[in-house]
Amino acid sequence: MRRLVIVTGLSGAGKSQAMKSLEDFGFACLDNAPPVLARSFVTLAAEAGYVNAALALDVRTLGPFGEAVAALDELEAAGFRTDVLFLDAEDETLIRRYSETRRRHPYGQTGTGLAEAIAAERASLAALRDRAGFVWDTTRLTLGQLKDRIGTTFAGADARRLRVSVVAFGFKYGVPLDADLVFDVRFLPNPNYVEGLRELTGADAAVAAYLEAIPDTEDFVARLFPLLDFLIPRYEHEGKSQVTIAIGCTGGRHRSVYLGRRLQQHLAETSAAPATFEARDVNR
Numbered sequence: 001m002r003r004l005v006i007v008t009g010l011s012g013a014g015k016s017q018a019m020k021s022l023e024d025f026g027f028a029c030l031d032n033a034p035p036v037l038a039r040s041f042v043t044l045a046a047e048a049g050y051v052n053a054a055l056a057l058d059v060r061t062l063g064p065f066g067e068a069v070a071a072l073d074e075l076e077a078a079g080f081r082t083d084v085l086f087l088d089a090e091d092e093t094l095i096r097r098y099s100e101t102r103r104r105h106p107y108g109q110t111g112t113g114l115a116e117a118i119a120a121e122r123a124s125l126a127a128l129r130d131r132a133g134f135v136w137d138t139t140r141l142t143l144g145q146l147k148d149r150i151g152t153t154f155a156g157a158d159a160r161r162l163r164v165s166v167v168a169f170g171f172k173y174g175v176p177l178d179a180d181l182v183f184d185v186r187f188l189p190n191p192n193y194v195e196g197l198r199e200l201t202g203a204d205a206a207v208a209a210y211l212e213a214i215p216d217t218e219d220f221v222a223r224l225f226p227l228l229d230f231l232i233p234r235y236e237h238e239g240k241s242q243v244t245i246a247i248g249c250t251g252g253r254h255r256s257v258y259l260g261r262r263l264q265q266h267l268a269e270t271s272a273a274p275a276t277f278e279a280r281d282v283n284r
Helices: 017-026 035-047 070-075 093-100 115-123 126-131 143-155 203-213 217-236 254-269
Strands: 003-009 028-033 053-059 082-088 136-139 163-170 181-184 244-248 277-280
Touching: 003 017, 003 070, 017 028, 017 053, 017 082, 017 143, 017 163, 017 277, 028 035, 035 053, 035 070, 035 181, 070 082, 070 126, 082 126, 093 115, 115 126, 143 217, 143 277, 163 254, 181 217, 203 217, 203 254, 217 254, 244 254
Parallel strands: 003 053, 003 082, 028 053, 082 136, 163 244, 163 277, 181 244
Antiparallel strands: none
C-alpha cells in the first residue's frame, strides 16, 4: 500500500467531498466505516491491487464497532503508514452548512442546538486531531479548491489530470448519455453516399482524403480545436475529473470517426489532457 489516507474531522467540514475526490483520483475508498473494519478493508484493497486507499472512519461508534484511535494503532502496528487528514471549519460555517442541508447533526440530541452539537463533536475528536498529520480549515475553500488540495497533497500530478473521452456516435442510435459536450458534424457531406466509401470508416485513408478535400472540414477543425484548448484547462482547474466529448454524424461510421480520431491526436500532441477514443457505432 503506497498511500493510506484516513479522513476525519467535523461533520459538515467536507469529509464526504474529500472521499469523493480521493475516489476520483483512483483511491479505493470506504466512507463512514466502523473502525473495526479498517484493517480488513485495507487488506482487501491491497489484495485487489490498489496501491492507494482512503477511509473515513465513523468516530461515533464504540463497543463492537470499534474506536477510531485504536483502529489507527492497529493499522500502524500491521505496518501500514497512515496519513490522517482532519477537516475543520469555523462554527458559523458549520452551522450555516447544516442549516442549508437541513440534516440532523450526528451529535444533536432532542432540545440540543447546532452550536452545542458541534462543541460536543469537537471535544470527542480531540484525540484524533492530535494524531492528524494534516489539519485543514475548509471555511473558505470551495469544493473545487478542496479537491485540488487533496490531489496536490495525496494523489500526485498524473492522477489529478483531467481525463478526456472522445466518442464518435451516430445520431440514429442516440446521443451518449454521459456526454458533456456534443458536436453535430452532419453538415459535412456524407461519405456513405459516395461509391467506394460506404463500406469504409473514418479510420480509412480514402474517407479521410474525401473529407479533407471539403473546405468546411478544415474550417470546422480550426474552430473546434481552439475552443477545446480553451475549455479543457478550465474544466481541470474547476475540479472536473472526467469530460466526455461526443462527435456525431448520421450513422457513426465516417465523419464522426474521422473527426474524433483527429481530435484525440490533437489532444495527444498538445498535451492538453490524456484522451481516449471510442467509435461507438462503427460496427452497427
